[in-house]
Amino acid sequence: MIRTAKQSDLEWEGANLPEAPSAPETLQEAGLSLGFMNDMILRSLYTMGAMLGMDLARLLKLPFKVIEEPLNFLKQEKCLEVTGGDLIGRVSYRYNLTDLGRKRAQDAMELCGYVGPAPVPLEDYVEQCYRQAVTGINCTPEALRAALSHLVLKDELFNAIGPAVISGKSVFIYGPPGNGKTSIAYAVGDFMTSAGGEIYVPYAFLAENSIVTVFDQSIHQVSEEGAGECIEDNEATIRRLLNTGTVDERWVRVRRPVVITGGELHLGMLDLRHNTEANFYQAPLHVKANGGVFLIDDFGRQLVSPKELLNRWILPLENRHDYLTTASGKKFEVPFEQLIIFSTNLDPRDLVDDAFLRRIRHKVEVNAPTRDVYERIFNMNAKRLGMNPCPEAIDYLYERYYSTSRSPRASDCRDLLEIVQSICRFRRQHVQLTRELIAEAAASFICEF
Numbered sequence: 331m332i333r334t335a336k337q338s339d340l341e342w343e344g345a346n347l348p349e350a351p352s353a354p355e356t357l358q359e360a361g362l363s364l365g366f367m368n369d370m371i372l373r374s375l376y377t378m379g380a381m382l383g384m385d386l387a388r389l390l391k392l393p394f395k396v397i398e399e400p401l402n403f404l405k406q407e408k409c410l411e412v413t414g415g416d417l418i419g420r421v422s423y424r425y426n427l428t429d430l431g432r433k434r435a436q437d438a439m440e441l442c443g444y445v446g447p448a449p450v451p452l453e454d455y456v457e458q459c460y461r462q463a464v465t466g467i468n469c470t471p472e473a474l475r476a477a478l479s480h481l482v483l484k485d486e487l488f489n490a491i492g493p494a495v496i497s498g499k500s501v502f503i504y505g506p507p508g509n510g511k512t513s514i515a516y517a518v519g520d521f522m523t524s525a526g527g528e529i530y531v532p533y534a535f536l537a538e539n540s541i542v543t544v545f546d547q548s549i550h551q552v553s554e555e556g557a558g559e560c561i562e563d564n565e566a567t568i569r570r571l572l573n574t575g576t577v578d579e580r581w582v583r584v585r586r587p588v589v590i591t592g593g594e595l596h597l598g599m600l601d602l603r604h605n606t607e608a609n610f611y612q613a614p615l616h617v618k619a620n621g622g623v624f625l626i627d628d629f630g631r632q633l634v635s636p637k638e639l640l641n642r643w644i645l646p647l648e649n650r651h652d653y654l655t656t657a658s659g660k661k662f663e664v665p666f667e668q669l670i671i672f673s674t675n676l677d678p679r680d681l682v683d684d685a686f687l688r689r690i691r692h693k694v695e696v697n698a699p700t701r702d703v704y705e706r707i708f709n710m711n712a713k714r715l716g717m718n719p720c721p722e723a724i725d726y727l728y729e730r731y732y733s734t735s736r737s738p739r740a741s742d743c744r745d746l747l748e749i750v751q752s753i754c755r756f757r758r759q760h761v762q763l764t765r766e767l768i769a770e771a772a773a774s775f776i777c778e779f
Contacts, residue, residue, distance in 0.1 A: 348462035350530060351454065351578040353393050360396055361451030362536070367400040369438040370448060372409065372427070376435035377445045380413060380426040387421070391447035391533065391579035394421045401425065409434055443608030444541045447533035450580050452662060455535040455544075459620050459665035462529040464498035464586070467522065477521035481513060482706045482740075487696065491518065494692035500647055500670040502687070505696035507675040508739030512627055514696065515671045519588035519623045522669065528553050529621040530581040534610075538660040541610040542602065549618050550584040587622035589615050595626060596633040600642060602654050616652070619668045629674040629681065636681045643670075647689040698737045701728065708743040712763055715751050723768035730769070731776060746771045 354360035357367060374389055375381060383401070387394040398420060404410040409431030414424040427435060474492050483491075494501040495518055503511045531550055534543045577583075591599070603612040616624055630636050646652040646666040653661045672690070674681065687693070699707065708724055727746075732738045747763070749771035754761040 348458070348527075348529060350583070351450070351458060351581050353576045353578045354396055355393070357396055357399055360392060360448065361454060362448060364400055364403060366536075367397065367448070368404055369441070371397065371400055371404060372431060372435035372438045373443070373445050375410075375425060375427050376432065376439060380424055383421045383423050383425060386425065389446070393576075404431065442541065442610055443605075444534070444543075444610040447580050449534040449536040449541050450532045450578070452535050452537040452664075455532055456663075456665055458530060458532075458581075459667050462621050463665075463667045464522070464526070464621060464623075464669050465496075467496070467498070467526045467586075469496045469521075469525070473525050474521060477525060478514075478517050481510060481517060482699075482703055482710065483510075483514075484700075484703060487694070490692070490694045494694060495521070495669065497691050498667075498669050499691035500689070501672070501692045501694060502678065502682075502690045503671060503673045503694045503696060504678050505675065506698055506737065506739070508741035509696050509698055510740050511673045511675065511696045514694075515625050515627065515673050516590075518669070518671065519590070519625060522586045522623050523551065523588055524585075526586040526622075528583055528585055531584055531587075531618075531621070532581050534580075537654075537662045538656055538658075540656050540660075542613050542654075543610065544613045544618060545582050545584075546618050549587050549589055550582065551587070553583045553585060587619055588625065589619040589623070590625045590627060591615065591632075592627045593631045594633065595639070597638060597642060602656065604657050611656070614654070616646075616666065616668065617654075617664055620665055621667060623669045623671060625671045625673065627673050629672045630676040640682060640686045644686060644689060699740050701738075704738050704740070704743070707740050708747070711743045711747050715747055716761055717747065717750070717763040720763040720765065720768070722765040723763055726765050726769055727772060731772065736776065742775075746775055749775055 357364060362370075370390060371386065374386060378389070381389070383394055383397075386401075387397055390397060401410065401420075405412070407430075408428055410425050411428050412423045413426050469492065471492060474495065475488065478488065478491075491514065503515060505511060531545055533545045534541050536542075600614045600616060602614060605611070626632075626639075632639060647670070650666050651663050652666045653663055655661050678687070678693075682690075705724055709719055712719060727738075727742075746768060750763060750767045751761055753767060753770060
């Protein structure tokens, strides 16, 4: 079972921070065997060359006392030699491979080439994921409204989004194109990142004797405090590596992740990615999204058919866990603990069946804006671009297009006004908004075939 550091030492005002895993005192508490750690140390020294004990502990993200046992064992086995040290103790010894150690390191590299932070046990990863599930986020109407303040939303739409966020389950956002579905989904992701507090993700976990990397710098935003912990002098490092009750450095403190996919999504991205040369794995996208948001934008336009994607996820959506398979065919269970957002402008009836819709907890329809909402969006974008208010421009759009052949789209406001801005800049005239300019922009932008 995972050990946790004292919550009182890790909280700060206004944040939601789950209990941090506490640094292990022994190999057993680290969930790693002596043989596994022997191979980790041999690979590290083979790849990095001779290392001080404290540098080796820093690389493996383990207290020195945890790796001291395998270091002593390898020294007794004539695989390691100590080539230097000072009065600080074994943490300052310089360890180097012997000829025998180099041979065993090569054998270890053939089995697995992973070098880096030691993995955490799968059961610890599972436990931590459930401890920091998205359902634990404190979401109030005031906080959510502030996060969505840059959007113009009717009260009924806002009131549908709030419970969906709190549920932490799954959301299906649908409606005609250009009316803010993607903007709403992105805003929810930003809310989760900024107001959802921070969580802990491991560099890697160990499952079925295989290493699976999880931490991804392109997805996981390291918190300021977490980044500060990486900058310390040797004296501070030694104190930390020798101390007790500190946070397990195999875990990284990050903002809740937001993973966004679109038409490029395919089934292979939802399975373990095997590094055939080094023989370890990279976690799939939805595992990296645990504790955060997984947005599937433009649902129905992926490389994989909607039916195949839904068949892949119909049980995880129901049971909140998924199964991953290694190259040897062994399966293991992982949490499916994220807010899943499906966003589409296609007709839901053409994409999903009742069995799938039953598993989607919240359905949010985003329709074309009414005129009062359209005017607010239009004027907000005009102000952003430094343009004067011009009711005549909106009147023209409704007279010429929206009252006859085209439904209004929220995105039209931004697109049309940016064209007006481009026209003014090209003509080297002051950026302004007139009925004539919006008519010129609309003629260029709105196609009537």
